[in-house]
Amino acid sequence: MLSEEQVIRQGEPLNTEPNTERLGSSFITPTSLVFNRNHDSIVQATVPSNDADSSWKLTLTVDPAIRAFKAQPQTWTLKSLQEVIPLTEVVATLECAGNRRGEFSSGTEGLTWGNAVIANVVWGGASLRQLLLAANVEDPYAHHSDLTRLSPSEADIAKDAAEWSRGLHLHMHSVQESSDSDDPTRNECFASSVPLTTALHPNQHCLVAYQHNGEALLQRHGAPLRAVLPGHVGARWVKWLSGLRISTEENESPPMRLDYKTLIPPANAKTTDAQKEWRQKASQDDAFRHKQLDKQNPLQRLEASSSITHPWKDGSSATLDNGLLHVKGYAVGQDGSPPARVCLAIVPEPGSDTLSEDLLESLSEVDWIETTLQKGRLSSSTSSPIWSWAWTLWQADISVPTGKTFALVAKCGKCHCDCIVHDSSYH
Ligand SMILES: Nc1nc2c(c(=O)[nH]1)N[C@H]1C(S)=C(S)[C@@H](COP(=O)(O)O)O[C@H]1N2
Numbered sequence: 001m002l003s004e005e006q007v008i009r010q011g012e013p014l015n016t017e018p019n020t021e022r023l024g025s026s027f028i029t030p031t032s033l034v035f036n037r038n039h040d041s042i043v044q045a046t047v048p049s050n051d052a053d054s055s056w057k058l059t060l061t062v063d064p065a066i067r068a069f070k071a072q073p074q075t076w077t078l079k080s081l082q083e084v085i086p087l088t089e090v091v092a093t094l095e096c097a098g099n100r101r102g103e104f105s106s107g108t109e110g111l112t113w114g115n116a117v118i119a120n121v122v123w124g125g126a127s128l129r130q131l132l133l134a135a136n137v138e139d140p141y142a143h144h145s146d147l148t149r150l151s152p153s154e155a156d157i158a159k160d161a162a163e164w165s166r167g168l169h170l171h172m173h174s175v176q177e178s179s180d181s182d183d184p185t186r187n188e189c190f191a192s193s194v195p196l197t198t199a200l201h202p203n204q205h206c207l208v209a210y211q212h213n214g215e216a217l218l219q220r221h222g223a224p225l226r227a228v229l230p231g232h233v234g235a236r237w238v239k240w241l242s243g244l245r246i247s248t249e250e251n252e253s254p255p256m257r258l259d260y261k262t263l264i265p266p267a268n269a270k271t272t273d274a275q276k277e278w279r280q281k282a283s284q285d286d287a288f289r290h291k292q293l294d295k296q297n298p299l300q301r302l303e304a305s306s307s308i309t310h311p312w313k314d315g316s317s318a319t320l321d322n323g324l325l326h327v328k329g330y331a332v333g334q335d336g337s338p339p340a341r342v343c344l345a346i347v348p349e350p351g352s353d354t355l356s357e358d359l360l361e362s363l364s365e366v367d368w369i370e371t372t373l374q375k376g377r378l379s380s381s382t383s384s385p386i387w388s389w390a391w392t393l394w395q396a397d398i399s400v401p402t403g404k405t406f407a408l409v410a411k412c413g414k415c416h417c418d419c420i421v422h423d424s425s426y427h
């Protein structure tokens with residue numbers, strides 16, 4: 001059941017996000033509070049998702065262009081998948097690239113989301129690495145003696161993976177037809193790809209999942225199978241997964257080609273005015289925007305970020321205790337490294353209720369207060385002392401100016417000059 005605490009942003013296809021304060025109150029997000037993000041109608045099961053002998057098939061194919069490869073085409077049913085590969089559980093944060101879109105006033109398209117399009121879930125399923133190795137895909141990391149130490153960052157993967165594997169991609173196909181296509185000559189399904197070296201990385205913990213929070217995956221979250229790609233934007237976590245393909249090319253389905261890209265002004269737009277003009281053109285001129293999007297890489301990895309879950313945005317739920325304001329939030333790390341710290345700042349008299357450029361500029365002068373990070377219980381079977389894909393909840397009790405309007409801003413990053421601004425709420 002969908003919790004009544006979910007806000008419906010769109011009924012059909014189903015797009016919802018939970019109440020932020022409820023979301024921020026538990027380390028593991030209960031399934032009923034997991035947001036729903038659908039580009040098209042939910043695929044209805046042909047067989048019950050808990051039927052392990054289902055007629056659902058997952059196939060693996062390899063581009064004929066990749067000759068020097070022992071891997072053979074394979075087909076698994078849910079049952080054979082479960083027999084061949086033991087259940088692995090991973091605590092990982094699923095975050096939609098559109099999370100917190102409502103806070104950014106310009107340059108973005110799509111649904112107006114709040115900051116609850118994120119969930120921290122115990123995913124269960126077959127390790128993608130084990131699955132591919134079982135299908136005779138070579139291990140690009142076999143020449144390393146201690147796999148637990150290999151860092152899953154893009155730069156380290158590029159150094160550590162064997163030469164032959166660089167430039168190959170793993171495509172993940174859904175059975176779901178995509179209505180986002182701009183090309184009627186293509187019969188397109190929802191799909192994505194990540195570098196093969198990412199899918200096979202021993203510390204990336206990618207799964208072909210059939211469980212969340214210890215129970216069978218719900219239909220609306222992709223049953224019977226979905227991709228789990230820790231540290232990557234939600235759009236790559238293909239639901240109703242039916243095909244894997246190893247290819248020399250990146251996938252070009254609508255979510256890779258068109259939707260999940262960021263519009264960044266080109267390097268020759270040097271001045272703020274030139275950048276503003278470029279953004280304006282991109283928001284008004286469809287043909288221009290499409291041309292610019294074509295040039296950008298698909299969004300893949302999530303960046304470290306943080307957001308406030310209490311008090312709520314307009315400050316209405318704020319209460320003072322002994323003159324102190326209780327503030328709570330979440331933060332996500334990057335590349336499997338949880339945030340080292342999350343800081344909070346009070347910006348007096350912010351003047352507007354969005355993250356305006358003036359507000360951002362004033363942050364260079366404020367004092368940052370370090371918050372307390374809560375250590376989450378990591379019960380996953382791959383839980384490693386080094387890499388974690390879970391979010392971090394944090395809290396702080398801070399003294400605030402009374403009787404005045406102020407903004408609260410949370411940031412997480414390696415140093416102050418990162419100054420990524422993530423949230424504001426008003427008292
Ligand atoms: N087949 C399919 N997979 C999909 C989507 C979709 O619309 N269709 N949405 C993607 C996006 S944008 C996100 S953020 C996540 C959302 O997963 P959830 O609905 O289980 O929360 O699924 C991804 N996988």
Ligand SMILES: [Mo]
Nearest residue numbers: 096097234235
């Ligand atoms: Mo998303």
